[in-house]
Amino acid sequence: MSQPVINWQEEVSKRQDELLLATQKFLQIKSVLDFSTASAGAPFGSEIRKALDYVLDVCKEAGMEIKDVEGYAGHAEFGAGDELVGILSHVDVVPEGDGWSVPPYEGRIVDGKLIARGAIDDKGPTMAAIYAAKIVKELGLPLGKRVRLIFGTDEETSWRCVDRYFQTEEMPTVAFTPDADFPIIYAEKGMTDLGVSQTLADWQQLGVAEENEPEAGLRTFDSGLRVNMVPDHAKAVLRCAKLSAEKLVARYNDYLAQAKLTGESTVGQGEVMLKLEGHSAHGSTPELGVNAGTMLAHFLASVKLDARGAAFARFVDQYFYGQHYGENLGIAANDEEIGPLTVNTGVFHYEAEGDANMLVNIRYPHSAPYEAWEPRFLEKLKPAGYALRINEHRGPLFVDKEHPLITTLSRVWTEQTGKEAELLSIGGATYGRALKVGVAFGPLFPGRPDSAHQKDEHIMVEDLLKATALYAQAIYELAKE
Numbered sequence: 001m002s003q004p005v006i007n008w009q010e011e012v013s014k015r016q017d018e019l020l021l022a023t024q025k026f027l028q029i030k031s032v033l034d035f036s037t038a039s040a041g042a043p044f045g046s047e048i049r050k051a052l053d054y055v056l057d058v059c060k061e062a063g064m065e066i067k068d069v070e071g072y073a074g075h076a077e078f079g080a081g082d083e084l085v086g087i088l089s090h091v092d093v094v095p096e097g098d099g100w101s102v103p104p105y106e107g108r109i110v111d112g113k114l115i116a117r118g119a120i121d122d123k124g125p126t127m128a129a130i131y132a133a134k135i136v137k138e139l140g141l142p143l144g145k146r147v148r149l150i151f152g153t154d155e156e157t158s159w160r161c162v163d164r165y166f167q168t169e170e171m172p173t174v175a176f177t178p179d180a181d182f183p184i185i186y187a188e189k190g191m192t193d194l195g196v197s198q199t200l201a202d203w204q205q206l207g208v209a210e211e212n213e214p215e216a217g218l219r220t221f222d223s224g225l226r227v228n229m230v231p232d233h234a235k236a237v238l239r240c241a242k243l244s245a246e247k248l249v250a251r252y253n254d255y256l257a258q259a260k261l262t263g264e265s266t267v268g269q270g271e272v273m274l275k276l277e278g279h280s281a282h283g284s285t286p287e288l289g290v291n292a293g294t295m296l297a298h299f300l301a302s303v304k305l306d307a308r309g310a311a312f313a314r315f316v317d318q319y320f321y322g323q324h325y326g327e328n329l330g331i332a333a334n335d336e337e338i339g340p341l342t343v344n345t346g347v348f349h350y351e352a353e354g355d356a357n358m359l360v361n362i363r364y365p366h367s368a369p370y371e372a373w374e375p376r377f378l379e380k381l382k383p384a385g386y387a388l389r390i391n392e393h394r395g396p397l398f399v400d401k402e403h404p405l406i407t408t409l410s411r412v413w414t415e416q417t418g419k420e421a422e423l424l425s426i427g428g429a430t431y432g433r434a435l436k437v438g439v440a441f442g443p444l445f446p447g448r449p450d451s452a453h454q455k456d457e458h459i460m461v462e463d464l465l466k467a468t469a470l471y472a473q474a475i476y477e478l479a480k481e
């Protein structure tokens, strides 16, 4: 059978005004998570509910079958066949913050930029996908599969939307998500947020004898705010024992000077507070930051502390100081394609008479599965009296480069842009990870600055139209007879 020849860009141009208007209306709904307006059927608040209703209405009007899954997510479907092609996007946005040059929920177009919270993440691309599907539908092209647009509502917070959705709804055979970069992100590391903690009782059970004449006692230790960031501040309070406050401060200053670090110390009544400044970086690239917590612990490991304080400082020093790849934990792994397993210790908290805990963000390639390295990690924690808790775990995403999903999207990309489709792998997480066989496909074009989550978030109108044309052809090519 001969293939119909379609000028996808032209089909988008015909619908350009309509698409822009629909996108602007969508951007005018302030779909930020708000539990104060949550109710049955609106688990994340009334505005997110409105945004979900809005896209479902647009799809219904276009003749698609819609379904609302208790307000957690929804979908719109057309076509026929056993297999299901999915497009996963989200209708929620992060709060707007300050410093905008235009109102953040208006959808104003300035110098070819459509500026609004959600313009590129992810309401613009969501509407591009809807119009892409509309084009395929309106052209009456023969499809051998079903096409389903899936709309999540909690991507920006904790993905309760897709977790709930896929409890009862069908997983697409293949899918893409327009919520990251063009051309194609085919591999993402698995990501775990782990709690490593020791209660006072856990410590006492170890039965470690108190140090003979300690130089100082560790009272508190705190560093970091978020598990997926390298902490840039750390603070410890010590009670002076054998070592005078002045001597402790002098030693600390030597350490800072030698390690070329910035910090300060404050001497109070029998106590010294030490502060240290590091450099923040994203948790997926701990090697680019200076972890204030591990730097301060490294110093404390050189002081003769009380038994528990010493054990804490040595534990952090041994397993996390300069250990971006989990070397001493025995979990290091490298993958030629995806890169190494990385370890970021984002939060530290220690109280002499309370808990000692750390929040650790470990990202791993598919070739080093969690089940393979978790036992080795536990082996190091147990003798030190630490327990492991999984706060969050998303498995890796990996689609074979020869998979029809990738070869099809690559061909669509090359046909429309004239450029080769470079396949990207990342340590961060895209929404594609919620899918079994899924990749991220746009909407940010190579070379464009990423304004997601920032003030004056925008998408170039030109790019919105180009993305729509790419999605239309992609939907057709993936679902055709």
Ligand SMILES: [Zn+2]
Binding pocket: 090, 121, 122, 155, 179
């Ligand atoms: Zn997003």
